[in-house]
Amino acid sequence: MTRQIPSSPVSDTYVPALASPPRITRSALVNAIGLLLFVLVPAIASATGESFLVNLMTRFLIYAIAAVSLDLILGYGAMVSFGHAAFFGLGGYVIGIVGFHVGQGDTLFGWSGSNAALVMWPLAVAVAALAGLAVGFLSLRTSGVQFIMITLAFGQMLYFILVGLMVYGGDDGLAIDARNTLPGLNLNDPATFYYVCLALMTLWIVVCRRIVNSPFGMALQSIKQNPRRSVGLGLAPLGYRLTAFVLSAAGTGLAGALWANYALFVSPDMSAWQKSGELMAMVILGGMGTIFGPVLGVAVYLGLEQVATGWTEHWMLILGPVLVLVVLFGKRGVYGWLAGGKQ
């Protein structure tokens, strides 16, 4: 296979992607350092005696899964979903509701393993994906501001449905008796649960990176950049957008399921519009359309929250200007600033 073009005078300088040796780029370095820090968190926590650190970082990982999922449609498809917390809430409530019945001695479809993570987490993901299919199918008929409003409406719809579920605590939410179980692992141990979340986040990031660089991902990005041209080339945008929306909903549902396990509590607030806004702020802070960026965005967001709530309960007063500055001056967010320009 040759990629050389004989008639081109500059073809000699063209380095074929296939033959290029793996290089250590600045962004690869940032990612590697990030991953190393994550792995060391429980050790650092026990060494310094700051046990809250593991909990804080678990929260961080869970939000990162949701933010990366949102980036898939926000950054790569320009679909501004203002109702994405709905899928977070759904994932959580699947765990909460089944856990509630298991606590009462019932089982899911009469099966004794109804508390198994290997069943419950995929179930939560599937429910979120299915909801994503329905919401996406209806919302993606619109674009721009209308899309924002219609996804917001769907998110609020779920919020009020959850508020109305009096059996499951309604407004007050629902406490969960125990975490789901994984064979061979004790998820009740904070460090173990942390590592499971870290593994899932890493896996999801790898999957999302593959997706955005795949033919599907290129088509999705092309539709974002110039839908008119993509249609002119013969692509039907709806199929690509909807697929991305469903994948994004699925990932957000997984994050919701993990959150329910982490907090042992679910409430309608998980799917409130403020949560959707939080997720969007995280993605924008970190850098849209980078996959890694939103992870950093979550770090900045939660870090800021942690520090600034010590000063004032109106910590959003600090977040607001930071967000404005990032949007105005750093189009690629914190990650773009750290890892350099576009790869």
Add this chain to the structure above:
Amino acid sequence: MTSHPKLEIRDLRKSFGAVHATQGVNLEVRPGELHALIGPNGAGKTTLLSQISGEILPDAGSIWLDGGDITRMPAHKRPGAGLARSFQISQLYPDFTAEDNVAMAVQAHSPGGFNLWKNARRLARLREPALQALDRVGLAGRADVRVSALAHGEKRQLELAMALSLDASVLLLDEPMAGMGAEESQRMTALLQTLKGRYAILLVEHDMDAVFALADRVTVLVYGKTIFTGTPDEVRRHPDVRAAYLGEED
């Protein structure tokens, strides 16, 4: 030539409120023919191309491709039926490289568009045809350059490379020389010359030197109506055409 036309437009009509952009246009492009469409600004040339490519639905009349009625066929299905379009104002992907842009055109008509796993930038079946198309339009050395960094003339060349990569038999070219300098225009004319005979081409162009050098036949469109179709020589001599259009240039 007696075979049926590649592309045929019958009594096409389109109005936007009180503006009658297309008022009964009849036109045919024969196999291998380069058919130029000329007319003053606002004559409805781009509106006509948009109806042929499916972006705008006509009010009445019909469009035929290879003897099949495509009047109501969705726009995204027309490239697959053999109809490719280039745009007057370059419609490109600014964040992609030139090669990415053309590879999208290749991908659009090849299977595996919903492949979520393979790295698209390393798929030879997408990349090699893309590089070949870039080479054909003279952009081989610019494959890795981001579109937003390309010069205007290069964007026009890229626009053509994408249309060529669609594997279509009919090309609708909307002012490929738009905004080009004299030298660039000549190069583009030479490039289009190499395409003659291989495609049925409907060329909208303001550059009369290019039109008369390239076209087998010319149709003149004025206020949404075709007032004349003939060889370049006939068009040049036709009194109505001179009055309506070419007269402006004297």
